Amino acid sequence: MLEELKKQVLEANLLLPKYNLVKFTWGNVSGIDREKNLVVIKPSGVPYEELTIEKLVVVDFDGNIVEGDYRPSSDTATHIELYKKYKDMGGIVHTHSTWATIWAQACMEMPALGTTHADHFYGNIPCTRKLTQEEIEGDYEKNTGKVIIETLGDGEVMAVPGILVSCHAPFTWGKNPRDAVVNSVVLEETCNMAYHTVTLNKGIESLDQYLLDKHYYRKHGKNAYYGQK
Template sequence: MLEALKARVYKMNLMLPKNNLVTMTSGNVSGRDEATGYVVIKPSGVLYEEMQPEDMVVVDLNGHIVEGKLKPSVDTATHLYIYRNRRDVNGIVHTHSPYATSFAALGRPIPVCLTAIADEFGGPIPVGPYAPIGGEEIGRAVVAAIGNSPAILMKNHGVFTIGRTPEAAVKAAVMVEDVAKTVHLAMLKGQPEELPVTEVAKLHDRYMNAYGQVTR
């Protein structure tokens, strides 16, 4: 079932340790199949280097296992709440990447002081409130606080990113950590100046509509 999506979600999960966004078994990537509504997600507590595509778990939007021999991620309820409430989202990533999570530990958003932040995120990367792990609470907080951004920092916890595909969500997760590191280093030297709102809007529009190759 959903073999192509399993392969994609498996590949995107492997991108997390490759980009130093997770350690050991932490973090996860999921993807939603638009046709069935089923979600493919990483199994709980399995080392990335030991996973195979067939280890990915298929669940419905209510959390029932449709296919899979292993238990799904402990963050499954969070992912499913987001999918049920954001029909535009078909990929979700959760990490504890260190530079971005340092902002989450402080409960501080990442200011839009780089063109890369304006490009990818369209504004400051927001921070959501602390929410307990294991149920839908984090999902509710993400949906309530993320706005139009593809990423959010959850206070005292970590990073969640969303996208129209699992690949887009992983890209956002990689970008969050990259810009968080740069902003952290800048703050060691002083207080970086934020870009004007009009410039942020112009940069984001250009990135979303003119950057890259046009597909027909």
Template sequence: MYQTLKEECYEANMQLPRLGLVLFTFGNVSAVDRERGVFAIKPSGVPYEELTPYDIVICDFDANVIEGIYRPSSDTKTHALLYKTWDSIGGIAHTHSTYAVAWAQAGMDIPIFGTTHADHTHQDIPCAPVLSDTMIQGDYEHETGNQIVNAFHEKGLSPSDMEMVLLQNHGPFTWGKTAAKAVYNSAVLEEVARMAQLTLQINPHTPRIKDTLRLKHYERKHGPDSYYGQEE
């Protein structure tokens, strides 16, 4: 019944180890079917080399299992809340990639230093603050989603313009129109995090990219008069 959705989710998950974004059973990707009100997600603790499309779990937006023989990812409630809150997103990825996690553990936004960063988002990549003790001791995974949403609200960010976030002491979450785009954004985030770290090692006083160059690179790819790539 959900075979196409499961296959989309499976293929996206298999990209994580291929891209060097996860080790062992770290991380997860989900893919949504808005018409049916469900999403597919990796099962908890299943090694990628053993994963098959059949193993993918189907859940509703309240994180209830609709179909599957395994327990879904431990982050399922986070995915569910983001899908329920942001109806523009079609896939979510969560990794523990090295450089992105390092910035998250430091509790710092990733500064926008160059055009590689500006090609994908026009501002610093935000780091949502660590959860309160009450949130951690309560419905932790659900509250993780709330913390991301609240951080975007407080910073005036749109999930369509900023498709990635760090969560302090935890790691990165990314999303996109599809599960494949969410994984793409995870890879971009990791590379931008690595570049920023190397930049600060070379020159700790490096200024952010100048506004005209920042906006030029973002707008030529994402603006109303964008001209990057080929016409569809």
């Protein structure tokens, strides 16, 4: 079942080591079938070089394993919370990539400081509040999803397709698993640039709205003119 989606999820997971976003097994990608409300996700703790289609796990919205011999990623409940809330998400990525994790550990929103950022993300990358002791000791992964949702709110979430979880690491998403990984690569590079920009010029501020608009809409939406038709 879900053969095409599994193939996409496998390929997207294998992009994580290719783009140097993970060490060991520090990351996972999932994808969703919106008709069946089933999520395909990486098995927990399996090295990327040993990952195959057969080892992927299919879970439903209650986290039950529908198919697969392996335990799903320990972060599965976070993915499910996000998929349930935001219908446009087709793929989700969680990594501990170096630069994005640095901003998450610093518990700081990552500002939009240049057009590299604006080409891909329509505004600052938010950072969640810290989870409370109760949230951590309770249903932790589910509560991580809830705190992300609390931060993102009810609106559109595909224009800023990433978030930093305080003291933890980033999540990104996209219309499909591959797109979500691309957003992880861009987040990592923009976090790298932003670290060095703010340490070079301490007074720097986020982009003016009109420059953010210009670059974002050059690449997105009906008036986009970047790339081929």
